[in-house]
Amino acid sequence: MTTGDVHRAPLATLVIGLGNPLRGDDGVGVRAIELLAALTLPPDVEVTDGGTQGLGIVNLMEGRRRVIVVDAADVGKPPGHFSRFALHETHLLDDSGLCADDSGLNTRGKTNLSIHAAGLREALLLAHALKMLPENVIIFGVQPNSLEWETGLSPAVEEGLPDLVAAMLAEVRDSVQQHGAPSAKS
Amino acid sequence: MTNVNVNVHHLTRVEGHGNIVVDVKNGDLVKCEWQVVEAPRFFEAMVRGRPYYEASHITSRICGICATGHATASLRATENALGVEVSEQTELLRKLVFHGEIIDSHVLHVYMLVAPDFFGVGSVLPLASSHPEVVKRALRIKKLSGDLCAMVSGRHTHPIAMAVGGFTHFPTINELLAMKERLIAAREDLDETMALLATLPWPDFERETEYVSLKKDDEYAFIDGVVATTDGFTYDLPDYRKVTNEYMVPHSTAKRAKHNRESYMVGALARFNNNYDQLHPRAKAAAEALGMKPIVTNSFLNSGAQAIEMVHCVEDSIRIIDELVDRGIKEEPLYEFQGKGGEGVGSCDVPRGILFHNYVIDDEGIIQGANCIIPTNQNCANMEADMRALVPQILDRPQEEITLMMEMLIRAYDPCISCSTHFLDVEFV
Numbered sequence: 038m039t040t041g042d043v044h045r046a047p048l049a050t051l052v053i054g055l056g057n058p059l060r061g062d063d064g065v066g067v068r069a070i071e072l073l074a075a076l077t078l079p080p081d082v083e084v085t086d087g088g089t090q091g092l093g094i095v096n097l098m099e100g101r102r103r104v105i106v107v108d109a110a111d112v113g114k115p116p117g118h119f120s121r122f123a124l125h126e127t128h129l130l131d132d133s134g135l136c137a138d139d140s141g142l143n144t145r146g147k148t149n150l151s152i153h154a155a156g157l158r159e160a161l162l163l164a165h166a167l168k169m170l171p172e173n174v175i176i177f178g179v180q181p182n183s184l185e186w187e188t189g190l191s192p193a194v195e196e197g198l199p200d201l202v203a204a205m206l207a208e209v210r211d212s213v214q215q216h217g218a219p220s221a222k223s
Numbered sequence: 224m225t226n227v228n229v230n231v232h233h234l235t236r237v238e239g240h241g242n243i244v245v246d247v248k249n250g251d252l253v254k255c256e257w258q259v260v261e262a263p264r265f266f267e268a269m270v271r272g273r274p275y276y277e278a279s280h281i282t283s284r285i286c287g288i289c290a291t292g293h294a295t296a297s298l299r300a301t302e303n304a305l306g307v308e309v310s311e312q313t314e315l316l317r318k319l320v321f322h323g324e325i326i327d328s329h330v331l332h333v334y335m336l337v338a339p340d341f342f343g344v345g346s347v348l349p350l351a352s353s354h355p356e357v358v359k360r361a362l363r364i365k366k367l368s369g370d371l372c373a374m375v376s377g378r379h380t381h382p383i384a385m386a387v388g389g390f391t392h393f394p395t396i397n398e399l400l401a402m403k404e405r406l407i408a409a410r411e412d413l414d415e416t417m418a419l420l421a422t423l424p425w426p427d428f429e430r431e432t433e434y435v436s437l438k439k440d441d442e443y444a445f446i447d448g449v450v451a452t453t454d455g456f457t458y459d460l461p462d463y464r465k466v467t468n469e470y471m472v473p474h475s476t477a478k479r480a481k482h483n484r485e486s487y488m489v490g491a492l493a494r495f496n497n498n499y500d501q502l503h504p505r506a507k508a509a510a511e512a513l514g515m516k517p518i519v520t521n522s523f524l525n526s527g528a529q530a531i532e533m534v535h536c537v538e539d540s541i542r543i544i545d546e547l548v549d550r551g552i553k554e555e556p557l558y559e560f561q562g563k564g565g566e567g568v569g570s571c572d573v574p575r576g577i578l579f580h581n582y583v584i585d586d587e588g589i590i591q592g593a594n595c596i597i598p599t600n601q602n603c604a605n606m607e608a609d610m611r612a613l614v615p616q617i618l619d620r621p622q623e624e625i626t627l628m629m630e631m632l633i634r635a636y637d638p639c640i641s642c643s644t645h646f647l648d649v650e651f652v
Contacts, residue, residue: 043370044401089287096366166351
């Protein structure tokens with residue numbers, strides 16, 4: 038899973054795994070994209086390890102039509118379970134911030150997603166302010182069990198990986214069906 | 224009489240969380256602290272018991288910004304412990320990717336974290352609306368440096384291709400030549416950056432201290448060399464503890480460092496003060512435009528020194544690429560363990576200052592002991608000494624302005640608290 042030639046135009050769809058593998062289940066995003074990258078993917082899909090970088094995510098998103106993010110997040114579910122959100126379904130671009138409640142939903146039906154790597158929200162806000170946000174931003178938030186300094190995922194999160202990766206695979210294949218092959222239109 | 228009470232919890236626009244506490248009663252400074260709470264040092268525990276070849280990959284994950292810096296210091300420690308010689312090509316490629324990380328980190332700090340103060344806005348987000356061309360320029364430079372790192376080390380975030388004794392991935396000549404063109408084109412953005420910095424009202428503040436950095440005879444040092452200070456001391460790397468002299472203070476559990484004085488400073492300004500002569504002529508011209516000539520004793524100008532280093536790194540990257548293209552890229556074999564362990568120290572001058580890794584490796588190739596001293600911890604005492612010097616000079620100003628000045632002072636150091644604390648989620652009452 039390398040970035041390939043860094044000078045070529047970006048592929049239409051980017052899948053970013055975020056998080057720190059030294060922080061237990063915070064590494065689930067990075068592990069998920071490692072598994073995804075080993076599968077046969079549509080030719081316009083690039084998969085990358087975003088680690089714990091913050092605003093650099095804006096550069097990775099630039100010129101894409103669809104960005105799919107996977108990260109540990111408080112989605113109000115049991116550990117290892119995940120939720121899929123379109124960006125407009127979350128409060129990530131609102132001023133109200135990221136407060137999670139028990140249900141994971143607030144009264145307006147939007148999700149109070151609490152993402153561990155807060156750099157993602159700053160990057161999305163900056164891309165939004167510069168009108169550089171991709172048309173589609175999808176977030177897979179995976180409920181962590183432990184964010185302690187340790188390597189390896191907890192058993193519940195490990196067990197949830199096959200379902201997560203299957204859903205992400207369906208998502209990237211779906212993106213091709215919905216949006217067709219990459220074109221000059223951005 | 225004057226009473227001032229500054230209490231900044233979770234200083235924003237720094238990496239991680241830290242507090243500023245200033246208390247002035249009847250014109251007397253009774254409390255002036257830079258507080259960082261450090262969790263137990265997980266770093267050493269994470270590499271102990273692991274094979275030598277994993278250390279650089281583990282430690283590169285400590286920090287999302289200084290991944291290459293940690294990886295390089297880690298590799299140099301391991302190589303010095305095991306007696307591994309690296310090729311000239313490896314040295315060139317490491318310098319090239321290191322330059323990429325210096326530019327990447329500095330452009331983030333100068334534009335996204337420091338510039339909003341001078342534009343009078345709270346963060347880079349309103350700046351993106353009011354001055355989109357400024358933020359877009361920053362993102363262009365950041366993309367270039369990120370691509371430079373990815374071209375050499377195989378990935379945008381973590382340098383997976385960097386290994387003990389060499390690389391597992393090599394850029395092609397065409398990639399190098401295309402990158403050279405982009406670096407040359409970036410000169411315009413760098414010129415604009417220096418022009419912008421020259422217009423900013425840098426606070427008027429001088430306090431002399433000891434400046435500590437790596438030093439080499441033949442180049443502006445980022446990797447290897449000796450430890451040098453502006454007080455005239457030099458040490459070989461294995462003697463790094465004679466410089467750092469770590470100690471604790473009650474109000475902050477991050478370890479601190481001192482050498483010849485009560486504190487010392489590391490980072491871009493320290494490198495600039497120690498190694499000015501080896502800067503590229505274009506970087507010297509940039510320094511002149513900012514009115515900077517060593518020894519600069521205004522800590523706020525650490526951000527200026529960062530911009531000067533960006534110019535230097537772009538120019539030196541062009542030089543390195545020329546050399547690599549002339550030599551041709553060879554796929555070199557990696558080191559194979561020889562069944563003999565040892566102890567080694569590796570040091571790099573990463574974006575925020577001098578970094579030390581120190582490993583003890585046994586004859587099975589397993590790491591039995593490790594020490595890591597990061598730049599922000601070394602700067603903590605100097606930040607506080609600056610605060611104590613600055614507060615009395617600005618006591619006549621409104622409290623909001625005093626608070627902002629203290630925040631700007633701390634931010635100038637580009638502190639990476641997430642790294643110094645080894646923990647992000649520190650809560651204060």
